Amino acid sequence: MGIKSIIPSQVLNSRGEPTVKVKMTAENGKAASFVVPGGASVGKNEAVKKFDGADSYGGKSVNENVKTIKNVIAPKFIGYPLDHQEDFDSLLIALDGTTNKEALGSNTILALSVAYFKLSAKLSNKPLWQYIAEKLKTSPEFPRIFANIVGGGKHAPGLDIQEFMIVPQSNKPNEAIEEIVRVYETVKTIMASLYGPTAKLSGDEGAIAPLGARTEVVLEALAGLSQKSEKKFDLALDVAANSFYDGKNYNFEGQTVHASDLMAVYLDWNSKFGLYSIEDPFAEDDLEGIELLKTTPRDKGSFMVIGDDFTVTNSAKITEFAENKIIEGVIIKPDQVGSMSEVINAIMTAKQSSLKIIVSHRSGENNDDFIVDLAYAIGADGIKIGAPNRGERIAKYNRLLGIQNDLGGLQGELGDEQQMNMPAPERTKTEGSPIPSQHSAPQAQPTTGPEINKEISQAKTTNSRDLHFGIGNTEPGKVQTNHNIEVATDHNENAGSLRNAQLTPKEFPDVNDVRINPPENPIPIVPQGPVQENSSFQKAATELNPVSRAANDNQQNNNPAINIST
Structure with missing residues (x-):
């Protein structure tokens, strides 16, 4: 056809x-x-x-x-x-x-x-997710939802941190989404009580954008709700540190801080609030900050470091950062690399590197829900789809519910194990490429071997x-x-x-005379992205008090106390 x-x-x-x-x-x-x-x-x-x-x-x-x-x-x-x-x-x-x-x-x-x-x-x-799973020979499983509750950075004015997310423990869409909506509406009420009705405004991804808020105030509110709900969700951050890095230091909450200071802040937040993950904690050009991720001891069970701007859905970059033990997880965004074959390469590289895989939307979105089928099909560990607000985000939430409904999960037609983990085809691996072959008999198979x-x-x-x-x-x-x-x-x-x-x-090459014929003996694409050389830096010895100041925010800013019972 x-x-x-x-x-x-x-x-x-x-x-x-x-x-x-x-x-x-x-x-x-x-x-x-x-x-x-x-x-x-x-x-x-x-x-x-x-x-x-x-x-x-x-x-x-x-x-x-x-x-x-x-x-x-x-x-x-x-x-x-x-x-x-x-x-x-x-x-x-x-x-x-x-x-x-x-x-x-x-x-x-x-x-x-x-x-x-x-x-x-x-x-x-076949459903799109099933087609993907059969092509890639993966086991479909619902991802945990990384829901953006409060936003800042380049997505909204105010806070320097770009995304304050909750990650429900349950990966059942109906349970997770109900919890996300409950928390979103509660936090909206809390922020409005602290900062007035403008705190109900939202950013690019539908997250609440409370003008005047500080990072620890938001973390305190989310952590309090998590404890009140018996730890039904974890806390995650997308710092997007590129956005407040000046090439040498970080301009964070009115102060100029060094990478070592920022690392101290992250460790302090983790001890107070128990962070699940931090995405892009340092700028991609801050090699000293990246070195700190390799050398700074973190307690067992501490936050994961997730690569996004670091890795840009590029197989070579993912391999580099995984081998250097800088990241534990990776963001997958199809538009970062530009073709489905390269997206698949990145996914398979991440799997082979034992990294957590989080499929993600972008701030400039539309109603297409393709990434939901992709995340479910590959058994991704997580999916970022923004807040339960704005039509282009709701479309993704509804697609998760739609797949669950199609599988009969809400009607009890399938057991939980059948619903969450559909059987996958026998796993095979195409020699010389992380992409399983997409061609079946009687079509010609990819030519492989040492010379090729x-x-x-x-x-x-x-x-x-x-x-x-x-x-x-x-x-x-x-x-x-x-x-x-x-x-x-x-x-x-x-x-x-x-x-x-x-x-x-x-x-451009001159392509006026390009001849395109049906493929005879297809080969996998192996993108050859640039790999940066490793750089070693002496670990910074300076220890400063964390710049987080939630303890005295209420006095300095005349903010009322946070009421978690809302």
């Missing part, structure tokens, strides 16, 4: 900013679509999104992306067979021709990649016009792979650009 049509469009995300949508239709009339999300807190190693940069929407429009898909990419893929994800993605990456997807834009590539993936799933006549794997591992991009990720001999001026694609790479600076798309020749 092949692709009949690809229709791109510009739509708005939950922040009212333009993004790319792709609707893809198969020859039998079935269709699937995907809208690309976007983040406010962005790691520097994320794949690059492309925007017009003109006057429209303050430079954030994506009209050129839409034109490129419509006039250049779509015509090449009409009739292309579905259910060949690795090959489809590798062709898009080849057309882009850069290491970070800056030519076509990761938002362009991801819209096409996920739409293709979802359409392939529709043709299987050696050539794949040596794949690299020599410059923006020379892409080498396949096998066999590559003639000068051409990219040749076993996907039957050849991309001209004339180094003449005046070489042709993508036709009718008003694109800069220097940024």
Whole structure:
């Protein structure tokens, strides 16, 4: 079954900013679509999104992306067979021709990649989560929900910490969501009593944004509710330290503090409130802070360190930080890397590294609930879907309930064990790649073996016009792979650009004469992301009192005492 049509469009995300949508239709009339999300807190190693940069929407429009898909990419893929994800993605990456997807834009590539993936799933006549689990040979299990209750950072004014989350102990969606809603409404009442009615305002992810609040006041409120509810939930933070790092120190709650001071604060919070996890506790460029994560002793059962800006859903980065024992868990965001095949690689790398996997939304979201099926299918340890507020977040909550309902969990048609852990296919592993093969007999299986794997591992991009990720001999001026694609790479600076798309020749290979045929002998994609060299720093010996000041906040700010009995 092949692709009949690809229709791109510009739509708005939950922040009212333009993004790319792709609707893809198969020859039998079935269709699937995907809208690309976007983040406010962005790691520097994320794949690059492309925007017009003109006057429209303050430079954030994506009209050129839409034109490129419509006039250049779509015509090449009409009739292309579905259910060949690795090959489809590798062709898009080849057309882009850069290491970070800056030519076509990761938002362009991801819209096409996920739409293709979802359409392939529709043709299987199975739920999306089941299609994913069978492809990846994983065991479906409901994730614990990381619910954003109070927000700050780049998502809302006021607090420096970006997300104050609760993580219900139960992974049964109906039980967890009821607890989340109860806590959210209670905290909203508490914050309004402390800081007035404006405390009921919400940020990008629907979390409460109490102007005037301090970090320990919020933690005290959440910890008090946790104790009152007999520890039905844990506390987690997304610090997003990039947002208040100046290149040397951290500007936190009106003070300038060093990495060692901030680590002391985290340890103090943990002793007071029992934190479950801290995401991005230091800036990605603060190598001394990262070194502290390796060298500072933490009690057994202390908070986990979760990588997001550190790792950006990049397999090489995940391996680097896991091997150096810097992180215990990793955030998975499809738009950070730009294609489904690379997302799958990141997931499998995290599993092989025994890391906790937390699938996540972005602050600029839409009503697409794809990440919920993905999280359930791979048996993720957690999922971040924001607060139980705003339609684009509620869509994710409702999808969790929908899967539970479909499994008969609420009606008692299945036992808890059957409901939470559906049987998975026998696990197999494709040699030389963390991605299980997505092709079944009688289709050709991936060619493997020492010689092939050696050539794949040596794949690299020599410059923006020379892409080498396949096998066999590559003639000068051409990219040749076993996907039957050849991309001209004339180094003449005046070489042709993508036709009718008003694109800069220097940024693109000349793809006017690209030939795309059905795959014969597909190979897995092994992204070759940059790996930073390890750096060692002497552990800072300075010990300062934590900057947290909840003990005297009420006196300094004339705030009334927190009443947890609300």
